[in-house]
Amino acid sequence: MPHYRVISGRVPSNPHGFDYSSTIAKTLLNQDRIRIVEEEIDTAVESRNDSLPTLRELGPPDLVHLVKQSVKSGNKQSGVYHHVTGIDASSSASLAAYVNTLIYTPNDKTTKIISGLYCCYNAFSRLDMRVDVKIPGGVESYCIDERGDKRVASDALWMETFLCGVLRAYAYADDGSGDSIKKIIGVRRFDPITSTEMEHKFLDAAERLFFKGPQLGSEPEVQVPNNVSNHLTTGLINYIHTTGRYTSGINLFEKLRSRDTEVSSLLARVMLSADEEVQAVRLLHDAISRLPMDYSLLDCQATFCQSKGRLDWALECAKRGVTAAPSEFATWAKLAEVYVGLEQWELALLTLNSCPMFTYQEKDLPRMPDPARILLPVMPESILDEIDDPPQSYDEVHPSLRKLHAAGYKGTFLKAYSILTEVTARIGWDQLLRIRSQVFVMEEEYRSEKQTISVNHTSNANASTTALRGTPSPGINGTASDGQPDGETGSHADDEETLNEQQSVPSSPPDSARLADESIEKPEHTITSEVVKSGNDDSADSSNARSKYTQFHNKRLCERWLDNLFMVLYEDLRIYTIWRSDMAQAQSKNSDYRKSAEEWEILGELAERLHHFPEAVEAYQACLRVRFSPKAMRGVLKMYENQGRSREMLQAMIRLIAWQYRWYSEFSPALLRTVRKLIETEGAVKVRSIVQATSLPQPVLDLTHRYVELCVAFRSSGSEA
Helix, strand or coil: CCEEEEEEEECCCHHHHHHHHHHHEEEECCCCCCCEEEECCEEEEEEEHHHHCCCCCCCCEEEEEEEEEEECCCCCCCEEEEEEEECCCCHHHHHHHHHHHHHHHCCCCHHHHHHHHEEEEEEEEEEEEEEEEECCCCCEEEECCCCCCCCCHHHHHHHHHHHHHHHHHHHHCCCCCCCHHHCCCCEEEECCCCCHHHHHHHHHHHHHHHHHHHCCCCCCCCCCECCECCCHHHHHHHHHHHHHHHHHHHHHHHHHHHHCCCHHHHHHHHHHHCHHHHHHHHHHHHHHHHHHCCHHHHHHHHHHHHHHCCCCHHHHHHHHHHHHCCCCHHHHHHHHHHHCCCHHHHHHHHHHCCCCCCCCCCCCCCCCCCCEEEEEEEEEHHHHHHHHCCCCCCCCCCHHHHCCCCHHHHHHHHHHHHHHHHHHHHHCHHHHHHHHHHEEEEEEHHHHHHHHHCCCCCCCCCCCCCCCCCCEEHHHCCCCCCCCCCCCCCCCCHHHHHHHHHHHHCCCCCHHHHHHHCCCCCCEEECCCCHHHHHCCCCHHHHHHHHHHHCCCCCCEHHHHHHHHHHHHHHHHHHHHHHHHHHHHHHHCCCCCCCCHHHHHHHHHHHHHHCCCHHHHHHHHHHHHHCCHHHHHHHHHHHHHHCCHHHHHHHHHHHHHHHHHCEEEECHHHHHHHHHHHHHHHCHHHHHHHHHCCCCCCCHHHHHHHHHHHHCCCCCHHHHH
């Protein structure tokens, strides 16, 4: 008998965001599936119709909408819906079969399902494929275009839809931390490929549609999608690495390479993952001889040289990659990484400053109207006391931890911040500031030099003599800040005000805060290119004035986004220092250092961002002692994986898989990949034995056994026995 949470009102943004004060936990006898009940029938479908013109890439998860009718009162109807990924969308029959599994509910004696609608987006043709099931009646399949007009659903459109469905299943899958699950409420996630037959079907469709891949868009780090950098190739590589089906991937890319040499970069990546390094190196050599300025090939070669410790070779490849694609972020980021490895810190900062940054675009998430109520069943297989959310209010989190902007970085800003924190971890904050002041024009020296020059050029107003003005700058992930006057958005004054607000940490002892401020030097602002470019540059004296900046004529102008990154990094380091100081004081006094579970989780993420991995694990373990957190467990799992502790890894995996199933996710590529690697080293028999020997309910253990069985079905290494 499944347990339910019944929630009235607005859809919560994540499972941990439930307003437990208005939550009624009770047992329902009629159904065991997600039910999001509409205020008015068909509003969910209408919202999906309205969103079709705005979809940019793979589209949202599939929508399943049901109309229920009261048995006693035939006129009383209601609409319920949920989202799903991983269902076979190769034909209308397979989608109708899924709807039929929802229609017949023998336990429900009060209502009956009279119709069901399955909506699946075809991102190639920009159509929403529909399968309408009537009870009684028949099945009608059609598609809706962006204008809302009906079209005929052909076999070619169904093949495109099938491929998009598989790619969405991987794109919207969770990595085990729960972040993806918390973004959209009420999504069922299934494994789209559970047999070698389905794999053949998937790879055949991918081969046929491969050169249409750029139509699907690409990851946020890629500016212009091409044949080897798009959502289709990302999904293919993800599938191959998840399942370990390297031979299938090599065969696919070999066939495609005969049509386009550019595909060699994908083939080489798969070969390297399959430990076929000699063949991969030969392939890269031949391909680069034919395409010497292909940045994907050069990036693959640079990555391989990095892995072998030949950073001098990697440097030449990375430099040529930047020359080949100067507008792509990935090439500059790779060059910056190589400079970091070579400990050429000044060049690393200058390269990072040259990175083209792109505004992060979220996935095509569904936009649904507020429901009447939400029913989320707890499936019997996932019932485990230690992973269940306690019915209590939110964890209290100190405002200073909520204001850590780095936690919201994504896309190019996340990668750039990761490189900057790696440099900080290796040379220290003080040394980083010294190098920064050596390569970039600092605001104070610019002001000083400007004032000197202005004495001789008071009659002209130009970029050299005008008072410094801020210019609109990107906020977190490049999104523009709203509600700011022109010329003030993202200005240094705003940064100062924000940082000053964050200076007070009431939960920390004053001594700790003062110690942090003394030990972590607050960075001075650089002068950004936007400031220098502001004002009138038409004056003839402008160039003469600039030529007199002899104090820093060899320095560069820092980009505004990088200057902001330094400020964000300073705040991260300051909060981290306060935390470690408080911990040390508590230990010296033999007293408990108390934090809420969510605070420990945030501190763990903070330490991980700053590359302090032992401290991150310490925070995650403290979080797990308070209550279960998938993000904390995922962090601890990484430690077990690095240390090769198989038994502890499986203990963590069992709980993560059960938590995923609790929130209707039966498929996580990251967890499946971890299970597969365990089987490669330990063998399927031993993994099964360790799981079975765990003193947890058998239904919970069976969930992990399913992942093992999937690896066996794909004949992964170590599963032969």
